[in-house]
Amino acid sequence: AQKVTQAQTEISVVEKEDVTLDCVYETRDTTYYLFWYKQPPSGELVFLIRRNSFDEQNEISGRYSWNFQKSTSSFNFTITASQVVDSAVYFCALSEAYQTGANNLFFGTGTRLTVIP
């Protein structure tokens, strides 16, 4: 069975601080995909990153970086020099079949990030 755990329910940081959002997943498949989405107050889910299970390289995109470690089943997300616009709920998600079948996503419960000016 698939499971995504985001243990941090809410995090508050002061602007310009770095913050790491944790994600731990469970799956029996050897091929799977991991995602991070951002959900601002408007409600629309904004795609941030997709990673497949065969690519453990860390990725950096501007102030965002992701650390994927299969050994600990974790896919953590770090925001460097946080800004007020980063305030949102962030979801980690897992997909198993992806391109080969129903590519539905299993989401964690989300982490609400508040960046204080």
Place this chain on the structure above:
Amino acid sequence: ETGVTQSPTHLIKTRGQQVTLRCSSQSGHNTVSWYQQALGQGPQFIFQYYREEENGRGNFPPRFSGLQFPNYSSELNVNALELDDSALYLCASSRLGLAGDGEQYFGPGTRLTVT
């Protein structure tokens, strides 16, 4: 913006009624997935439609049903509404198959309130 649209934006219904939510997929996409997001929770997969057929279903009762049309737009129907059906309903379109990457693009959602 993703090009995925949903209507209506907000809806208020009474327990026991039926509701239909609509989703227009992004151009070139052949698959629509529906998710239910209760307040304070992550989205939960309801079902997916691929080429007008159901292509996977989550743990939702049969009173949740759907359709996909030849233009790949989709409807979500919920019968006998219950208070717990109050949630944000999100649809996501994607392109499955050899020519697609399967990436899901989400619409802005429909907020359903059941009283």
